[in-house]
Amino acid sequence: MMSQKSSSKNHIFRNMYWHTIKRNLGMTGIYSLLLLVIYPLKSLYLLLFDSGNFAIFPIDVIGLLVPIVFCVLFPLMVFRYLHSKTATDLYHSLPIQRTPLFLSKYLAGITMLFVPFIVIVSADTVINGLAYRHYMQIPGYSSANYAFADELLAGFQRMALVVFVLLCLYALTVFIMMNTGTTLDAVVTLVAVNVGWVLLMAALQSFFNGMLYGFPGISSDIITHVTIIFSPLAALFYSVGYYGGYLGYYGYVDSYSSNYISFIGVLVVVSALALAGSLLIYRKRKSEYAGRVFSYPYMKALIKVIVCLSVGIVVAMGLSSSHSNTKDAVSSFVIGFLAASFVSYLIVHIILSRGFKKLGKSLILYGSAVVCFALVYFGVGFDVIGYQARVPKAEDVAYIEVTGSSYGYLAEPMQSMTQQPFNIKYTEQDSKKAFIALHQGLVDEIKKDQDSAFVLGRSNKQIGKDYYDYYDYGSYYTYEPAYNEPVYEETNPQKRYDSVPVNTEYYNNTITLTYHLNNGLPMTRKYWYNNYTFQDQLKNIYDLEEYKTKQNPLFALDLSQDITAMVYDDYSDYSYAADEELTKRLIEAMQKDYRVASQADLNQNPVAAVILRSDEMEARMNPDGYYYHYKNKKYQNYYDVPYSQMGTYGIPYENCYFVYPGFDNTIALLELETQRSFREFPEGTKALVCNYLTLGLWDGYDYNLADDYKELQCDIVSDPAQLDRLRYVSMKYDRDEMTSGFFLQYYYPDGTRSQLFYCWGNDMPAFYYSLNFRTLDESEIQTLGQ
Amino acid sequence: MICAINLQKRFDKFSALDNVNVEIPSGCVYGLVGTNGSGKSTFLRLLAGVYYPNEGLITLDGESIYDNAKIKTGIFFLPDTPFYFHQGTVRKMADFYKLIYQNFDVEIYRKMLTIFPIDPKAPIASMSKGMQRQAALILAFACRPRLLLLDEAFDGLDPFIRKSLKSLISESVAEYGMTVMIASHNLRELEDLCDHVGLIHQGHFLLNSDIDDLKGNIQSVQIVLDKPAEDVAAAAGLELLHVNQMQGSMQNWIIRGDRDEVLERLNAFSPKYLEAVAPTLEEIFIWTTEVPEYDVSKIIL
Structure with a gap:
């Protein structure tokens, strides 16, 4: 009896599934045709007639636009009966329970969306792969550097990402369909959520980053993940792995990066939640909601709040950013926010309510949103929680993690690759005190800069005096001459150069201090500051033993590797290859010298350069400068490998360390070995x-x-x-x-x-x-x- | 047996059905009468499992209807504006119903096509309102439901088709034991078809009864008597519902009670003329539902 009942249920479920597909065959055909033209046919055409423009796995904007459009269209078509009274009468009076009815239609939509996409894009990937394999065999062709299997896999991984994004968008669209009474509301909601949510996230990120001095910023990873919860489309535009947006980079996916995995994870979780939510709501959904404007008011409230806040914040920030005076900036912000948020709220209300109906009641929601935001704005501005002024005590800190771009510029060796920020843990008491002193100096400088109790965020302004505060010629005339610049008496380059204070570094650096407090909590602050203003605090840091040894990769060498040293006396075109024994002695000598060198020593002109090279790393390089990344299992551009990953190999492929005149140990060793003077030019040069x-x-x-x-x-x-x-x-x-x-x-x-x-x-x-x-x-x- | 217990259905603040308690026997033709907005369609949708009641229960043969696929296999709801697929034809719709309704009878479908002159390949959307309704009726009967719910079934049908439909309903009830519920605002349309009738107004059932019982309990007599009607009725122990003065001294009395007993008691007063006439359904409705807050004559046509 039970099995007969179950069989009957399955029978109706299957029938409804196939019926839905059959009903939408025309649209599925158009969709498939478009995919065919965009993918395999285009690839074949390029391959046969325009091989110069042949691209590998070209999932691009157009190629994504079509599935995205249909990803929204299919749910609209499959579930449109929910927005029609007569159609709802039909479907909800049928002898099929709501759950199988929903699932049959849901699966039918997924089938229509994904079967053509996966089949056609897979075919395209195979065509591309085969063509690519052919090109790989051509000597000198750029693709010869890649492994065929890796690239083929990468093609399918890109496709997988798109599939998950589409799945999420599909699920979200169905969820919205379940929560709206009319198709217009569904479309407006879909657009408002997808666009408004992205805008709101970006606006909030910008708002908090700009308002709070020291705020390290919400990690773009977090923002991205939160953004794609309601706007899966955004996943296509955000960075995946170490590269730019999916569309921006034409689909490169680093499949092994945590981003890729967590992106997929978020997309799957959101899809599953949206599916579960849709089913739950559908089971409870009242048939009478079909065609009704005021169904599910919470969804409309959410849309209104998202739109009004995002528009309000963006406009307010735009208006206030041009003012340096706190009063004007805050006035502009408030007026801009109120005006823009109200107008946008009104527009959304008029659209969703088809006029001014229930506007009065709805304004209570608007008022609440404004009040909440005002509390946040003024709370942040007046720093009610003391975020901006807080500096921990050294005894409360277990250790400090410091990340900065060039904050230790003078002590850094010149690297042959892109400078990557260091991330170093300082545990010594002296180190903690020195960094806390810098932090305190930064906080004090911020206070000096305020003209009211309200802290006007100026995230785009460095802390401390600007370069131009020391320079008489303004921003128009830099101390470097412009090309073909006419020479005037008052502004000639020599005079400008001479006006720059001697030994002044004008670097505007960023530093991120992450305190790991004894109570187990982290505290992170990030600042953009001027070196010169904080030179005293920086000098204390530079002189730290811990700083010198941890900042400089010379002290982190993996001596178990084969390391070779080349000594250059660049001004005389002299080079000397050190043997293994001398290399070791050189490293020891340089470590001794760097350990005792003062900043003044490091400000001298170097007399030699020692380039240390890891042979193991070199062995992995192919002739085009790509090296085989063991972890990522592929050849990667050397410059695309983050320093943190390079560290796992002991030293980067190649690092250049200067030898300064005060490096007695190193110079003595070099002079002994090479019988040359490394301190000065020969007389008469x-x-x-x-x-x-x-x-x-x-x-x-x-x-x-x-x-x-x-x-x-x-x-x-x-x-x-x-x-x-x-x-x-x-x-x-x-x-x-x-x-x-x-x-x-x-x-x-x-x-x-x-x-x-x-x-x-x-x-x-x-x-x-x-x-x-x-x-x-x-x-x-x-x-x-x- | 259809059973509604304390049934309530609200749309926001509007109460479409309020505390409805009715029982409707199976195998009857039930006429549900009421003005527009009285709650007829809502009641039908609750019966079809389209709506879920806010409170109370509505069952068919003891089982709740909402989201009950098993019980709904025997229910077909034909709303006042039926839905057809885009570019749908009778044949395509039949194919759809064939997939969903296990009882779909192809023989009946073909027979219905001979009764209602509809081209099964023609797009339904291009048909007239009457033809569209015929198309819907073809499909409804082909599904061979145990309970057929028709909302304004006769709208747009010409007299010939109406007659055919009535015959078809009677045949189906007789042959398959089908229960048919027809909602209409036109009482006269249902008079010669229904054996049960319900009157609904402002979400309340004012009446729910077998027509024969109703007719048997309300008597319309034409009488000529030189005594006041009220005195006679009181003396005879009869419940006089209404007196209508006719031509001359002839009066029409509406009296509750058994026909023979009424005639016998009135004859005891030696009227000059006495004759019992069959009351119309309208008269029965008016005189049986007379309560202070309702003017039934205004809510039925």
Whole structure:
């Protein structure tokens, strides 16, 4: 009996499922046709007739737009009977329970959406994969660096992400269908939630980041995950892995990144919750809600609040940002918020209520939202919880985690790769005190900057004096000359350069201090500040033993690896390959010297550079500069690997450590081994300095200054002080041909000469502008080597 | 047996049905009469399992109807505005119902197509209102329900089709034991078809009874007597409901009671003329539901 009953239920469920698919075959056909044109047919066409534009796994904007549109259309079609009184009469009087009725239609919609997508995109992936495999066999073709299986897998992973996003959007759309009485309301709700929620999240993030000094910002990961709860579409635009938005990057997915997994996790959870919620609501849904504007008022209330708050905050922040005066800024914020939020609230109300019906009652909700936000705004502004002024005591702190971009610039070795922020734990009492002193200095400086009790957030303004506070020429004239800049008496580059205070660093740095308190709670603050203003506090930090040893990767070397050292005396084009024994002794000597070096020592011009290289890392590099990432199991661009991951290999592939004049241990060792002086130029050294690279003369790295100088504007530098300054510049030489600047070559008294240095424009020394650039005579060149 | 116990249905603050308690026997043709907005359609939707009552219970053969697929297999609800699929034809709709209603009878479907002259391949949306209703009736009967709920079933039907429909309903009741509930605001339409009738007004059932019982209990007599009606009725122990002065001294008395007994008691007063005439359903409605707050003559047509 039971089985017959169950069989009958299944029979009706199946019939309803197939009937729904059959009813929507036309739309499914159009959808499939569009997918066919966008995916495999396009790929085949490009492959056969336009292989130059052939792209690998091209899931792009158009390719996503179609499934997104149908992802919304299918639920609207499948469940539209809920918005029609007559159709509801039919469906709800049928001999089928609500649960199977809902599920049969839900599954039918999913089938219509995903079967064509998965089949067609899979076919496209296979076509792409096969074509790609073909290209991989062509020597020199860029794709030869990739592993076929990895790329094929990546293609399917991208597809999987899209499938989960669509699934979530589908589930959310169905949920909205269950919670609305009319299709117009459903569409308005869907748009308002998807757009309004994203806007609100962005606005709140910006609001809190801007209002609170020291607020480290809500992690973009968290924001992204919270955003996609109500706006799964946003997942396609946010970053996945270490890359830009899914659409922005044309679909690169780092499948092993936690982001990808957690994205999928959030999408699955939201989809499941939306499905469960939809089913629950559908089972309780009153048939009489069909076609009614005022069904499910809570959903409309939610939409109104989301829209009015997001619009209000965005407009308010826009209006207030132009004011530096607190009173004006707050007035603008309040007026902007009230006006924009009210108008947007009214518009949404008129749409959802088809007029001004129940407006009076609805305004209570608006008032409540405004009051709540006002409490937050003024609460944050007056810092009622003391967030901005709080600085912990050293004895309450277990350890401090410090992340900063260049906060220890002077002690950092020059790295051959993109500078990655360090994340170091400080546990020593002295270290804690030094960082807390910096924190206190930052808080005190903020207080000085306030013109009222209301803390006006200026997240875009650094703490401390600005560069221009020390510089007389304003922002228009930087101390570097502009290209082809006419020279005026009052603003000539030399004068500007000279006006810059000596030994002043103008770096505007960020620092994130995460206190791990003894009570187990973390406390994080992030600041953007000017180095010069806080030079005293920074000096204390720089002199810390713990800072020196933990900040510098030299002290974190994995000596079990094969490390080779190259010693460069760049100003003379000298290089020396150290053997294993010398490398070890060099590392020890440098560690000793760095440990005792003061900031003044590190401000000297370096006399040599030691490049330490991990052979193991080098072995993993392929000829195009990609290295095999064991963890990610694929070749990756070297620059895309975060420093934190590189750390797992002991040292980065290559790091350059300067040797400063005060490094007695290192210099003694080098001089002993190489029988050369590393402290100064040989007497009589001269430098040929030539002005900006002249277009047409450039011929890659093979440019021969000795032969081509006649076509350039050059001058000769022989003053030891100027040479010393040039040495500092040439140490930091860069081989970027796009860099506008100058180049130089040293000529030694013994007739030898250095390599050619191409120098950055912003490394130009002040005396550069007083040089007499001209076409040199051959006789002048001949004096160079004498 | 349909049974409503303390049934309430509200739409926001509006109470469409209020504390309804009725029992309707199976196998009858039940006419549900009431003005627009009286609660007829709501009652039908509750019976069809479309609506869920706010309070109370409505059952068919002792089982709750809402979300009960088993019981709903035997119920077909034909609303006043039936829904058809986009580009739907009678054949396509029949295919749909065939999938859902296990009792769908193809033979009946074909027979119905001979009774109602409808092209099964023509889009229903392009048909006239009357034809659309015929299309709906074809499908309704083909599903062979135990309980057929018809809301304003005769709307838009020409006299010939109305007659056919009435015959069809009678046949179905006789042949399959089908229960038919027809909601209408037109009492005269139902008079010759229903054997049970209910009068609903402002969410309340004013009347729910077998028509024969009703007719047997209300007598309309034409009488010529030179004594006041009230005195005669009191003396005869009869409940006089209404007196209507006719031509001359002829009066029409509406009296509650058994026909023979009424005639016997009145004959004792030696009237000059006495004849019992069959009361119309309308008269019965008016005189049986007369309560102070209702003017029944205004709520039935």
